[in-house]
Amino acid sequence: MTEPAVRLRVHDTLTERKVRLAPRAKGNRKALTLYVCGVTPYDSGHMGHAFTFLMFDVLVRFLESGGMRVRYVQNITDVDDPLFEQARRDEVDWKFLADLETKVHIRDMTVLGWRPPDFMPKVSDEIDRIKSAATRLHSKGFAYRTDAVYFDVSRYRGYGRLSHRTRRSMLRKLRDEGLLGTVGPGAKRDALDFPLWRGSAPDEPWWPSKFGPGRPGWHIECSAMAMRYLGEQIDIHGGGRDLIFSHHESERAQSESLTHKAPFAKVWMHTGMVRYEGRKMSKSLGNLVKVSQALQRAPAAAVRLYLISHRYRRDWDFNWAALARAARVIERARTVLKDPDGQASPALLKEFNAALADDLDTPRAVRALRMAIRRRDAAAVRWMLSILVGTASLV
Ligand SMILES: [Zn+2]
Structure with missing residues (x-):
């Protein structure tokens, strides 16, 4: 009924240029690979999340309508600090909260008519792969061990390039988000270094590892899951714009260090933020509009x-x-x-x-x-x- 969608061009965050997604030759059944960072299941189900995932859904449907095969992975970050902090505040088990909010996310997206991702790996099911990625980075000399196992940012040329940030601006963002950590003997060597493996608090999950019991850092989780399901190099890596630094910057550095293959992603696509009452919609500000609230007022x-x-790259106000x-x-x-x-x-x-x-x-x-x-x-x-x-x- 329509022209194949092989002429698609999308804006790449890294090069700040529109990149043509390579058309697949006729008869080539190799799928275009897409990895989108999914929810940390503690405040799912609001308009900011739905905006990101629906935009990628339109992308997938458009590509598939043109006869292209797409292999789509969206993960569930069920091992991460914000989830544990919320579970602590609610006085519930982290796993209970994660499973509950994951169900909300899938229910909302189903009602909103998505084409479900081909794979939705949960971090808690992928620990062996993640551990193996951390171990390999350590044995190759890209990471060091003190009070945790840290990725050594100085070993990767081009840290900051994806987010177009200077060192100073990266440090400022980490400080604003409370992620700066401690620098010094027995801790990080450099403030930009980030953990691949760390100890767990008593009420947090832990897994055995050669570095001792603990849990993975956030960024290595996505590198390991993307590579497991999509291979060492992927076509499109997406997510909300707030993930560019430090999450995607770090994912890129680790993945390319691990495989010695660049680029890790051919295209980086990022969605804008949804504001409500003038501020970015977020749980911490208490200004979330839930998908369920919107569905009470209008059809899905x-x-x-x-x-x-x-426009997917712009910030906008919910109204x-x-x-x-x-x-x-x-x-x-x-x-x-x-x-x-x-x-x-x-x-x-x-x-x-x-x-x-x-x-x-x-x-x-x-x-x-x-x-x-x-x-x-x-x-x-x-x-x-x-x-x-x-x-x-x-x-
Ligand atoms: Zn991610």
């Missing part, structure tokens, strides 16, 4: 259409009136879909595909959808909705 397809009608407008668009689409399907307008489909192929310009694709609705082109509307709102319910 409208919630999804509203979220994806923003209830705009959600209501998206609900009216879905209502009109529903009435058009009652008409018999004719031949979809090639011009409309071309415009729709050109929009998404140009760095996933979803606002422009939504304008094409609205035009198809105005023209009562049921076939075009059906096609566009299959990518933009997926399997989310229109009612």
Whole structure:
């Protein structure tokens, strides 16, 4: 029904340029590989998360609609400090909280009509792989052991390049996030070094290792999971923009040190932040809008259409009136879909595909959808909705 989507160009955070995703030769069944950092399951189910995952869902659906195979991994970070801190505050077991919030995440995304990732590995199930990655980095001399096992940032040229930050700016961000740690004898050699393996607090999980009992650091978890499911080099690595530094910067350094292969990711794609009442939506600020709250006011397809009608790289403000407008668009689409399907307008489909192929310009694709609705082109509307709102319910 449509042109293959092989001409897609997306903005790469590292080079700050639009990168063409290499078209697969006809008959080449090798899948395009995509790794998106998933939730730390302690505050899942809000609009900021949904925005990121739906944007990648539109990307996957668009690529697949053009005949490309996609192998998609989204992990669950169920071994990480914010989860343990929340479990402590709630006085519940970390595993109980993680399982509960993971279910919320999957339930919300299912209602929002995603094409589920091919693999959703949980850190707690992948400890052996993660340990092995940490051990190999240590034996190759990229890491050292003091009160924890730290990655030695000085051994990797180009730390800071992905986030386009100077050393000073990296240190400032670590300090702001309380992640600076201690530097000195018996601790880190340099403030930018980060743990690959560390001891666990009494109420935290631990696993045996050659470095003693403990748990992995955050960054090595994603390196190990990405490589296990997608290989040593991947096509697209994605996530929210707040992950660029230090998470993705560190993931890149470790992965390329481990394999001696660069680039670890051909393209780095990052989504903007969703604000509410003028500030980034976050649990710590108490200004979360939950997916479940939005679903009480509008059909799932409208919630999804509203979220994806923003440019994926920009920050934007969640607004209830705009959600209501998206609900009216879905209502009109529903009435058009009652008409018999004719031949979809090639011009409309071309415009729709050109929009998404140009760095996933979803606002422009939504304008094409609205035009198809105005023209009562049921076939075009059906096609566009299959990518933009997926399997989310229109009612
Ligand atoms: Zn990650």
